Amino acid sequence: MRVGLVVPCYIDVFYPEVGIAALELLERLGVEVDYPFDQTCCGQPMANSGCEADSRATEEHFIGLFSRFEYIVIPSGSCTHHVRNKFIAAPPGPERDQVSKHVYDLIEFLHDVLKVNEFPWSEFPHKVALHNSCSAVRGLHMASMSERVHDPYFNKPKALLEKVKGIELVDFPRHDECCGFGGTFSATEEAVSARMGYDKLGFIQRSQPEYIVSSDMSCLMHLQGCGRRLGTEVKFRHIAQLLNGDHA
Amino acid sequence: MSVHPVVDQASNAARFLADRSREEYFDTLMWSLREARDRSASEVPEWEQLRDLGSAIKEHTLSHLADYLEQFEASAKRNGVEVHWAHDAHEHNQIVAEILSRHGAKQLIKSKSMLTEECDMRRYLENRGVTVTETDLGERIQQLDDEPPAHIVGPAWQKSPEDVARVFAKAYGSDPNNAAPVYLAHEMRVHTRALIEKADAGMTGANFAVAETGTVVTATNEGNADLSGNVPRLRICSVGIEKIVPTHRDLAVFIRLLSRSAVGMPITQYTSHFRAPRRDGEMHIILVDNGRSERLGMEKFWQSLKCIRCGACMNTCPVYRRSGGLSYGSTYMGPIGIIMMPTFDIRRFSELPFSSTLNGSCSNVCPVKINIHEQIYAWREVMDEKHQIKLAKKSAMVAAGEVLSHPELYRIVTAAGETTLKRLPRFAIYNDFNAWGKHRETPLPAGQTFHEWYKANRRKA
Numbered sequence: 001m002r003v004g005l006v007v008p009c010y011i012d013v014f015y016p017e018v019g020i021a022a023l024e025l026l027e028r029l030g031v032e033v034d035y036p037f038d039q040t041c042c043g044q045p046m047a048n049s050g051c052e053a054d055s056r057a058t059e060e061h062f063i064g065l066f067s068r069f070e071y072i073v074i075p076s077g078s079c080t081h082h083v084r085n086k087f088i089a090a091p092p093g094p095e096r097d098q099v100s101k102h103v104y105d106l107i108e109f110l111h112d113v114l115k116v117n118e119f120p121w122s123e124f125p126h127k128v129a130l131h132n133s134c135s136a137v138r139g140l141h142m143a144s145m146s147e148r149v150h151d152p153y154f155n156k157p158k159a160l161l162e163k164v165k166g167i168e169l170v171d172f173p174r175h176d177e178c179c180g181f182g183g184t185f186s187a188t189e190e191a192v193s194a195r196m197g198y199d200k201l202g203f204i205q206r207s208q209p210e211y212i213v214s215s216d217m218s219c220l221m222h223l224q225g226c227g228r229r230l231g232t233e234v235k236f237r238h239i240a241q242l243l244n245g246d247h248a
Numbered sequence: 249m250s251v252h253p254v255v256d257q258a259s260n261a262a263r264f265l266a267d268r269s270r271e272e273y274f275d276t277l278m279w280s281l282r283e284a285r286d287r288s289a290s291e292v293p294e295w296e297q298l299r300d301l302g303s304a305i306k307e308h309t310l311s312h313l314a315d316y317l318e319q320f321e322a323s324a325k326r327n328g329v330e331v332h333w334a335h336d337a338h339e340h341n342q343i344v345a346e347i348l349s350r351h352g353a354k355q356l357i358k359s360k361s362m363l364t365e366e367c368d369m370r371r372y373l374e375n376r377g378v379t380v381t382e383t384d385l386g387e388r389i390q391q392l393d394d395e396p397p398a399h400i401v402g403p404a405w406q407k408s409p410e411d412v413a414r415v416f417a418k419a420y421g422s423d424p425n426n427a428a429p430v431y432l433a434h435e436m437r438v439h440t441r442a443l444i445e446k447a448d449a450g451m452t453g454a455n456f457a458v459a460e461t462g463t464v465v466t467a468t469n470e471g472n473a474d475l476s477g478n479v480p481r482l483r484i485c486s487v488g489i490e491k492i493v494p495t496h497r498d499l500a501v502f503i504r505l506l507s508r509s510a511v512g513m514p515i516t517q518y519t520s521h522f523r524a525p526r527r528d529g530e531m532h533i534i535l536v537d538n539g540r541s542e543r544l545g546m547e548k549f550w551q552s553l554k555c556i557r558c559g560a561c562m563n564t565c566p567v568y569r570r571s572g573g574l575s576y577g578s579t580y581m582g583p584i585g586i587i588m589m590p591t592f593d594i595r596r597f598s599e600l601p602f603s604s605t606l607n608g609s610c611s612n613v614c615p616v617k618i619n620i621h622e623q624i625y626a627w628r629e630v631m632d633e634k635h636q637i638k639l640a641k642k643s644a645m646v647a648a649g650e651v652l653s654h655p656e657l658y659r660i661v662t663a664a665g666e667t668t669l670k671r672l673p674r675f676a677i678y679n680d681f682n683a684w685g686k687h688r689e690t691p692l693p694a695g696q697t698f699h700e701w702y703k704a705n706r707r708k709a
Contacts, residue, residue, distance in 0.1 A: 007698045007699075009652070009658075009662070010691075011698060012662060012697050012698045012699055013662050013693060013694065013697055014691045014692070014693060014694060015694070016694050016696060016697055016698035016700075016701055017694075019698035019701075019702075020698065020701060023702075023706075035702055035706070037699075037702075037703075037707070038655040039655070040651075040652045040653070040654075040655055040658040041652040041658075043652070045645075045648055045652075046645045046648055046649050046652075048606070048625075048628070049602075049628065049632075049637070049641060049645050050601070050602075050627075050628030050629050050630075050631050050632040050637060051632050051637070051642065051645035051646070051649070052629050052632065053632070053649075054645045054646050054648065054649030055649060056649075057649060057650075057652075057653030058649055058652040058653045060653070061652075061653045061655075086625070134605065134606070134607035134608055134609075138607065138608035138609070138611075138612065139608065145612055146286070147286070147564065147609055147612035147613050148296070148612060149286050149289050149290040149295070150289075150290065150293070150295055150296055174279070177566055177609075178566045178605045178607035178609070180566065180605065181605070182604070182605030182606065182607075183605075183606075184602070184641070185602070185604070185605050185606075186684060187683040187684055188258060188602055188641070188683070189257075189258045189261065189567070189602070189603060190258075190683040190684065190686055190687065191258070191261060191262035191265050191686075191687070192258070192261050192262075192265065192567055192570050192571055192603075193605075194686070194687030194688055195265055195271070195570045195687075196566050196567075196570060196605075197687075197688070198687075199275075199570075221691050222688065224689075224691065225684070225688030225689045225690065225691065226687070226688050228688075228689035229687060229688050229689050
């Protein structure tokens, strides 16, 4: 099985260890991973700001690099959501469709495609709060949504984390309320964005976890910024790091 | 061309947030309504089918709107009601003023109507010597405090009981230190009853207008719509043309959805059906367009006309709860306001579509399944096409598009050690580290990018 790995721009620059963990994890699971060397970004920052025309060249570049893969894997719900559901800046055609239909968030790929049952190398003997991004929950349906009160409960990232030895997962109020990152929103509406981040941290910290873990590093970048400003001790990890065997 | 300045929701929200206790009070109150909605929905096993049905009825009605409007008009006329058609807010206000002046009516009582807010009717009439008294408690509080509604269901929910005590003390001379809800409600009753009894005319809005019978339906908890509609001999109902439902069978679906979505109650205290004038009186219905037909023709945005004004999207919206309703500077606020207001004035409300994280919770609670967050996204594109995006942001996006489509340029700006403060977030999140850093620490650049690591460790020669 051959996979094209996308390393989102903010992971590339600020959290390279997350890209490395995703790559190593896929390889441990027997997947042949290709990292197209000329990749840049999926185009979401421009498109989310309304500037669809300005994301066109970037999306075309992405399609050119990734349309040859049977599976495109991104360790990010928001980028995956963009490529799958909002990838309309480039002209329509079979290559664009190919990319949108074959893109997976890392969690989906592990849970739904590889159907991984165990991560024998993993161990994380800590109290962990799992934050699922809105793109992951309401965009990609990686977990049941709190508003849909009659839907059966499921939570793919949690199902995977439960396979990590020693982990203690804790619950917290308003578990799928937005953390306030929102891409460009974090800068254009910084006061509300930060308030939402502080509130999210406040709710999570009622359960006193040592770590906040998510499959979306962009939410964590925002929450980490809030946490450091507030002087909180809690640490942040991408889910790929835990599944790949990081112990702390 | 708009004469109004662009509403700066972000700055308005920052001012609201400056008072932490007020923001916390509002967020907690609104979230409790979201929780009540969840509990209420969970008690109805067929809840999702009801939403589908509500949506389908609205879509059917809107796509046959002209026919149903004519049917409604014919039914209402048969009931002895005079029906008027208003193209816009100004025409609506003129019609009301004309009806009132025909009867020499100077004292008007009205129940809450977002449509008359939309038409800025109170000011229009007061400039013509008519005294308008709001009879809905929340709306009256806002009127006395000279503020527009902060929420479409509870106009004064942004005020604490202590705030209300202060407003009433000023207006009615009541005890400013007594914030007991029963006391305040009593003060309201004492001062408003007298005005209701001597009013020359009464006015209501409409939650629904039933085409088969010509009935106007209001859902309230205070019974004030019944007083406004029944006490004076002259009754006027203002109805937005999207409020039409074909039959009473259809109405039943929306009655089940409305107050459960709004406040988590199975039904409101009063669901009042106004069909004909009282024997010694007159009843007028004004059907108001005010931009609705134009919106009906907008491929991406016509579905917002399905809205039944429950406010559930506001209660769940994490941005609304932390911004306050007044921050939107508009008649309709929160998620539904964001997608409606630009149809009234695209320049004035050009920033509203950016006051959202696109989290999608609003679409999930909407009882008629409006794709609210997708429309917010689509409005952003319209703002770009119509050149309504601020120059600084637009330039950042043009530059980002340039860098991100050229790998060699991208590597230059992201190379580790290239700069002390990474330039990447400028295009990744249009960041302005100044804005980011006001309440957050900036992320620390790694010693080596993933790309550099891969090149050093994995790239085959």
